[in-house]
Amino acid sequence: MEVILLERIGRLGQMGDVVKVKDGFARNFLLARGKALRATKANREVFEKTRVQLETRNLELKGEAATVAETLDGQVFVAVRQAGEMGSLYGSVSTRDIAEMLTAGGFSAERNQVALNAPIKTIGLHKVTIQLHPEVAATVTINVARSADEAERQGRGEAVLDRDTEEMFVREVAPITDDAGYRDEE
Numbered sequence: 001m002e003v004i005l006l007e008r009i010g011r012l013g014q015m016g017d018v019v020k021v022k023d024g025f026a027r028n029f030l031l032a033r034g035k036a037l038r039a040t041k042a043n044r045e046v047f048e049k050t051r052v053q054l055e056t057r058n059l060e061l062k063g064e065a066a067t068v069a070e071t072l073d074g075q076v077f078v079a080v081r082q083a084g085e086m087g088s089l090y091g092s093v094s095t096r097d098i099a100e101m102l103t104a105g106g107f108s109a110e111r112n113q114v115a116l117n118a119p120i121k122t123i124g125l126h127k128v129t130i131q132l133h134p135e136v137a138a139t140v141t142i143n144v145a146r147s148a149d150e151a152e153r154q155g156r157g158e159a160v161l162d163r164d165t166e167e168m169f170v171r172e173v174a175p176i177t178d179d180a181g182y183r184d185e186e
Helices: 021-033 041-072 095-104 148-156 163-168
Strands: 003-005 017-018 036-040 076-080 090-095 119-121 124-133 138-144
Touching: 003 021, 003 041, 017 076, 021 036, 036 041, 041 124, 041 138, 076 095, 076 148, 090 138, 095 138, 119 138, 124 148
Parallel strands: 076 138
Antiparallel strands: 003 017, 003 036, 090 119, 124 138
8 A cells, every 4th residue: 555654754754755555554553643644646635735734843843852852861760670689680671661760750751652672671771762753862771770779889880790699600510421430521
């Protein structure tokens, strides 16, 4: 199905581009959310008449997103979670958790604006991109720790995993011997 894009869509095109997409993607996402119109002759005429209004609205939204991005970029948010001795979380930090942290920090963000390929499953400092507008993004740091004290230490750059606990899991393996007591020298 051919559609006319009403805004910039990543990896698809710019506003006003006529692109060919799969029917399901067009019906379920682009058309349903008002991001595109079917590429009919009547819709092309309607788009050309409203193009100036759409472009000014897009510039206003982009400007607002840019001002928010200036204050948001480089911010650090702390997530306190339970984790094992090696730093693996018992749960995870998902896009929903990050959106809630941003909202609690005074920024309005939806979970679909958080660009996270996979949930965070280890303690440490994690860089996460927040897509505020199709053309504006900000990067925040999520400090995942077991306690507020540990988060503060991580923020200063200290290693929070003890060397003793790491060495506890490294065991020396004895050479393999058979029943007669001969060593296998592999």
